[in-house]
Amino acid sequence: MQIKPILAALRRHKAGTILIALQIALTLAIVCNALFIVHERIDRVNRPTGMDESNVVVVQNRYVGSPPNFVPLIKTDVQALRSIPGVEAAYTTNSFPLRRGGWSTGIQTKPDGTKDGLPTALYFGDEQTLKALGVRLIAGRNFNPGEVVIVQPQQRPAPPQVIVTKAIVDKLFPNGDGLGKTIYLSKGKPSTIIGIVDKLTVPWIDFDHMDNVTIMPLIFNSGYQHFVIRTRPGEQDAVFKATAKTLYGVNRMRVLSEKTGVRTFDMVRSSAYETDRGMAILMSVVCGVLLAITAAGIVGLSSFWVGQRRKQIGVRRALGARRSDILSYFMTENFLIALAGVVLGVILAVGLSQWMFTHFEMKRLSFTYVLVGVVVLLGLGQVAVFAPALRASKVSPVEATRSV
Amino acid sequence: MFSYYLQLGLRSLRRNPMLTALMVMAIGFGVAASMTTYSVFRATARDPIPQKSSVLFNTQLDAFGPENIEKGEPAGALTYKDATALFRAHKAKRQTIIYPVSVSVIPDDPARLPSREAAYAAGSDFFPMFDVPFIQGGGWTTDDDEKHASVAVITKSTNDKLFNGAPSVGRQINLDGRLFRITGVIEDWAPQPLFFDVWNTGGFDEGASVYIPFTRAVDLQMSTNGNNNCVAEPAEGWANYLQSECIWLSLWSELPTKADVDAYRDYVAGYAAEQQRAGRFRWAPNVRVRDVVDWLDAEHVVPPESQVSLVVSLGFLVICLVNTVGLLLAKFMRRAPEIGVRRALGASRRDIYAQFLIEAGTIGVAGGILGLLLTGLGVLGVGLVFPEEIARLATLDPVLILLTLVVAIVASVVAAFYPTWRAAQVQPAWQLKSN
Numbered sequence: 001m002q003i004k005p006i007l008a009a010l011r012r013h014k015a016g017t018i019l020i021a022l023q024i025a026l027t028l029a030i031v032c033n034a035l036f037i038v039h040e041r042i043d044r045v046n047r048p049t050g051m052d053e054s055n056v057v058v059v060q061n062r063y064v065g066s067p068p069n070f071v072p073l074i075k076t077d078v079q080a081l082r083s084i085p086g087v088e089a090a091y092t093t094n095s096f097p098l099r100r101g102g103w104s105t106g107i108q109t110k111p112d113g114t115k116d117g118l119p120t121a122l123y124f125g126d127e128q129t130l131k132a133l134g135v136r137l138i139a140g141r142n143f144n145p146g147e148v149v150i151v152q153p154q155q156r157p158a159p160p161q162v163i164v165t166k167a168i169v170d171k172l173f174p175n176g177d178g179l180g181k182t183i184y185l186s187k188g189k190p191s192t193i194i195g196i197v198d199k200l201t202v203p204w205i206d207f208d209h210m211d212n213v214t215i216m217p218l219i220f221n222s223g224y225q226h227f228v229i230r231t232r233p234g235e236q237d238a239v240f241k242a243t244a245k246t247l248y249g250v251n252r253m254r255v256l257s258e259k260t261g262v263r264t265f266d267m268v269r270s271s272a273y274e275t276d277r278g279m280a281i282l283m284s285v286v287c288g289v290l291l292a293i294t295a296a297g298i299v300g301l302s303s304f305w306v307g308q309r310r311k312q313i314g315v316r317r318a319l320g321a322r323r324s325d326i327l328s329y330f331m332t333e334n335f336l337i338a339l340a341g342v343v344l345g346v347i348l349a350v351g352l353s354q355w356m357f358t359h360f361e362m363k364r365l366s367f368t369y370v371l372v373g374v375v376v377l378l379g380l381g382q383v384a385v386f387a388p389a390l391r392a393s394k395v396s397p398v399e400a401t402r403s404v
Numbered sequence: 405m406f407s408y409y410l411q412l413g414l415r416s417l418r419r420n421p422m423l424t425a426l427m428v429m430a431i432g433f434g435v436a437a438s439m440t441t442y443s444v445f446r447a448t449a450r451d452p453i454p455q456k457s458s459v460l461f462n463t464q465l466d467a468f469g470p471e472n473i474e475k476g477e478p479a480g481a482l483t484y485k486d487a488t489a490l491f492r493a494h495k496a497k498r499q500t501i502i503y504p505v506s507v508s509v510i511p512d513d514p515a516r517l518p519s520r521e522a523a524y525a526a527g528s529d530f531f532p533m534f535d536v537p538f539i540q541g542g543g544w545t546t547d548d549d550e551k552h553a554s555v556a557v558i559t560k561s562t563n564d565k566l567f568n569g570a571p572s573v574g575r576q577i578n579l580d581g582r583l584f585r586i587t588g589v590i591e592d593w594a595p596q597p598l599f600f601d602v603w604n605t606g607g608f609d610e611g612a613s614v615y616i617p618f619t620r621a622v623d624l625q626m627s628t629n630g631n632n633n634c635v636a637e638p639a640e641g642w643a644n645y646l647q648s649e650c651i652w653l654s655l656w657s658e659l660p661t662k663a664d665v666d667a668y669r670d671y672v673a674g675y676a677a678e679q680q681r682a683g684r685f686r687w688a689p690n691v692r693v694r695d696v697v698d699w700l701d702a703e704h705v706v707p708p709e710s711q712v713s714l715v716v717s718l719g720f721l722v723i724c725l726v727n728t729v730g731l732l733l734a735k736f737m738r739r740a741p742e743i744g745v746r747r748a749l750g751a752s753r754r755d756i757y758a759q760f761l762i763e764a765g766t767i768g769v770a771g772g773i774l775g776l777l778l779t780g781l782g783v784l785g786v787g788l789v790f791p792e793e794i795a796r797l798a799t800l801d802p803v804l805i806l807l808t809l810v811v812a813i814v815a816s817v818v819a820a821f822y823p824t825w826r827a828a829q830v831q832p833a834w835q836l837k838s839n
Binding site: 034065186254255293304352359 | 423426429430433437506508510517518519520580581627637638640641642644645707708709711712713715716717719720722723724726727729730731733734735737738788789790791822826
């Protein structure tokens, strides 16, 4: 293929060439950044919580009024939930993964540590917690019912036994001897690690230490709490429907809000990642429409060029050029323009990513995406130019003589 | 002449329906994407209380120390000690401490279920300061503040729910089993962004149903329904909590003149310096007194998603315009012979400009109408991308409709400048010769 005559011809169509190249460059810059955002968001949405998320129902409950002691009410509710047919396990807690609200503290390994400590989320629970969440104990043992303590609102929760995630023991005790060690969640109050779970994430979706969770055997004396229920497979819907009725049956003086009162864990997950999913959808749509418009633009301009050069094509055909020569001429021409476009586009893409990095604290674009974008746009150009090029190749040599 | 060029333009557009459709779609999509994301941006970046935003000031005071805050910016809330000390000093025309609480509203009718409602504990100045619109009665008095009175202001929907909309001033509302006398009923008021409680809501929230005096809420040991950050663990009990270094309160002041602002700022800095001398703060005074707009800015109320999508869709619009420039260029240059004939017959370059810009303008109008339809769809679909609290703020109002059309027409005329210039440069002689 001879490139020189193509370049010479392009010099006569500077404006059109520049416009197509510019469009390809801008499209590349936006598409690879948008795809990168899509990928990042999808990654976030698909992060596992460490739970077995199917067949879980969660309840957000507030008691009305202010008796001094809510614990009997809470215990009655838990018993009532456990006796709903189809329920395998149920417990009361302050929080659970993807709730986006909860407690955190710093873990110290010395009684009077002054440093910040290792951040951890705190989940309250009891002997049914692990079963209800569906998390795997990889070492040690579960709580037993006798270990569950009552904590008052102004007290700091720090029971004698705790279960922590593997991520915590790996960081605090890198030698692998974390089980049975003592940690401090409140000054001067030791807690022994009696069990280690494989993985469980914090309630927040943006947290520097997603896997640092401490489970405590305790009931918090408060009018506001959550219940987590595990149902037998296939009975989630029945339990979901029966829960509010059961609770109101036990005690009417409570509020289960319409939207967040009783939810399946699927609902919890989908509302936690609503914005991320939305952003991924928006950016995908933008990419799709953008590529379509760019392709349409290439088709439009190429068709125009073909129309403009019918005579010249006719002359070339009359002088012995084959159809495939004409076809490859236009394909190559487009390839050269697109190549110039993607070179500029890569610079713009990196610049845009840098700008978003400084302004919105976003991650920097990975080079794979630029590469994928380059390939996609070069391919898109070739596909878009194919129809006009094919039409050009069908120009008959007779055209050379016609309009003169 | 205008109508003649318009006719010519329409005829020319009909001649290449595919090309025309392509341009109209490019303009339509580009404008719609930008306008939809702009509607969200506008909603999140607006001034919630334009008539007073320059005289209302939030107070920030670093009680945590430089090692516990980010980038030297004091946290967005105050400790009880600091908020009440600054409030008691009366250095502003009006001032209120605010924090959110959650109350159970218990209906008199035992057949109805109690409901949990969001409430704010605030001072009596809250209502005149923020121009809260009353439909019955008014706010409670300073005297009520001082007496820690059980009084309340409720919203219209709460009044509708509890009293079926009947006048309720002077009647009682049962909150968590305690009776509060209603002094006024307000509209369902929640300026967006909810500037006075960004600390807990992030700026977008439906607001509260009930307002009660701050002093009374503290008496009742109602803990905050929002964020509570402690730099050191408080000792047990409510009294110790109030004396702790836990931040959970907002303090707002109305300062009508520049001199008032300076005096107040000096006072707050002086207060912090005093705390440093007393040994409570081991760092130099670090205070901020910001008006509504600066405060919303500092708290980054506009979500990054809104800004990123605005940037991306503006880029989208630029690409659509480049696309349109290319297509118009193709279209106009194809008509070089026609232009040559017109020029030869005496049309000036000006006439050519007028004719082609009008043709581009008609594309702009068509693109604008398409863009408007798509923007309408886009605004409806905002809920898919943004959380409900923000999505409900994005609306297609007359300003946005006008803006959509103007942007579409201006964009297509701008896009047409270069192709039109090229068209006007056509040499009549060459065109006539080659034909």
